[in-house]
Amino acid sequence: MTALSCIALAAALPAFGAEISVAAKGHASNPVWSTDGSMLAFEVNDYSGTIALFVSKMSNGNPVGTPSKGELPGATSQFGSSGSVGANPSWHPDGPLMFEGSSAGGTMRLYFWQPGAGMPAELLNSGQISGDLTWPAVSPDGTVLAFVSDATGKGDIYIWDRATNAVRQAMTSPFTEAAPRFNSGGGKLVFSRKNQGGEDLFVVPSAGGQPSPLVGGNGDQTRPVYSGGNVVFFTSERGDGKFDIAVSSGPGKKKLVAKNVRLPVRASPALSPDGQWIAYGTAAAEAGGYIFITKVDGSQTIKINTQLVAAGEPSITQSNGRTFLAFTALPGEGADWRRLHVMDITGKL
């Protein structure tokens, strides 16, 4: 067999992936690649009140060593770390990880962690902003953080500026806001607002100003994320608990690009690094082993056969010229826990 025929055979084989396992029992969920694809953060939820956050070093789609667990300062006692939460990871452009965390029964706060370089540190102290802090989102230049605090009893979006160390409210409103995300220039924030029973999307200048409506409708329009000038989000407008993925190119505009998707535990729609593709799993049981990747304009969809069950929560990265897909899935029908997998999908997009 020649080397050339070996390469041809390898290219024709299905893209089997690596499984990333940890000793902790629970559902692996919410994988998020670091910006350079060298690390993969994910949660393990035991559904008994503890959500552990792990980071695995990655090399060519394979885990390197044992994943590091993000232990909160003081969260471990002689009684263990039961009840602590580390969740909703997102990566800072400079490399470290941000996430929501709380000790058992404690307040949810935002943490900043450089895996392998010590313990996570609380990003903002209670003197700066009180309440449960959630939904951290950092501006593309890494200087401004948007997040949600329930200090007033409802969700309000706040902005923290690295240069001034000052926290300010992005806007005042009687509503509950959530899930802020910056656009590529950092000048705008898109977010969801609980409005007349359902969530609608709004945009506000990150420097301050009045929010303007982007997309409304029946059900929830939620977890928005910018893709260039478009906003990609989940929508349950069709009802029956079904979620679709829609794209808005401007106020009042909405185009469905994927129907009946599996709603991730926490994540926004997963975009490819170039922002041109949206990855998702399906709620349709017969296609549950596939991860679908659809162009933002809806013009093309690719199916990735994971050969697993109930695949979902995808995350895509590019590293060393290759494209990798992380996702969670059950190893088989009736399995107890979802597990985390990585597949090399180079050349598929």
Add this chain to the structure above:
Amino acid sequence: MMRLSRLLPVAALVASAPAWGASAAEAEYVRLAEETRRLASRNAWRGVEASYLKMLELEKKDVKLAADDHMFGVQAATQLGSIFDVYTRLLAANAVEVSAERTAQIKAIEATYGRVDLDVNDKFEGNFALKPATMPFDPTQRKAIETAQRRVDSERKFNGMLPQGNYTIGDTAFTVAANSLEPAHVYLAPAKRGGKKPSDGGNVAVRERTGLRVDLGAQWSTMGAAEITTEGSSTVSSAAEAALGGRAGVGYELFLTDGWCLALQGGWHGGFAGSTEGNSDAFAGPVRDESSLGIQSFYGWVAPTWYRDDLAVTFGPTYSYVIVNAPAEDTTLGALSGRLTAGGGALSLFYGLFDTPGLANSRSGLSVAGGVFASRSMSFPWAQVAFTVAPEG
């Protein structure tokens, strides 16, 4: 008559005292270790820090801290913003038990932080606020900077670690480089002293160690054997010994260059009770005279000083004017009396322990000194333990 049995418990207690001391220290260690864990679980980091420092004290009593104990110290120092303490405690934990994770943390600190030694003269009147060119996003790095800012603001000095990058303290710019344990020294001198300006690199300036030098303490002098002779206005006719006395000097230290100054000091040396030995061929033994005034001398001392932080070593020549009045009871056996001048030398080791109250840029501490002053006919070796006030180095 006391029964022997009554003494047995006492004897047993005395015999077991060292073991009891060790077990008491161990028990205290166990208590502190539990307290540390309890406080850490409540995020009471100042309490964790205090408990950890107490545990460190127990190491003097041969208690061995576990790597986990040091790691609680690491957590506390992290929360309190002292990265240098984090660094040294990680090293201490690794000294107990090497771990790849700790080694990675140590390397991460070395790759991210650099040593600094910031020092603002107490008489400096300008702005000396510490500011980074860019405040980092990382809360641990921010806390390290904020801790240094508070220290500089309240104590006018900071010796520790800062995130690598460019900073200003007042109008002086400096750079903190990672992967270097050699501190970036920045010193802000009072304008009237014309302190050395920072170099173009902006990160090296030198505190000019200048100021009052006072030594006050007990001294022990001896008088060596001498030939019977007349020297100056004195008559030396005895071999002699001497006893405890005092030595007090006041002077000034002048800055020369980084690490060196010149000490100028004058003072009194003497006061001990004189005694003489007969100088007959038989050396009939010491003959003490309670009315003796002993030796009183006044000296001058010019000596270079080498210093580093709180340690200073001063060594140089002395010149003394000596008044001796140590008569023997039996004058036929000889006496030492009169006045003479003597050259000599003195060596002093000083260690500063605390800032001198009410005196700017001054440290107080202990010194040990020794020397000799000698005439043509006899020598006076001496040694001293003194309370010393010296300039801050």
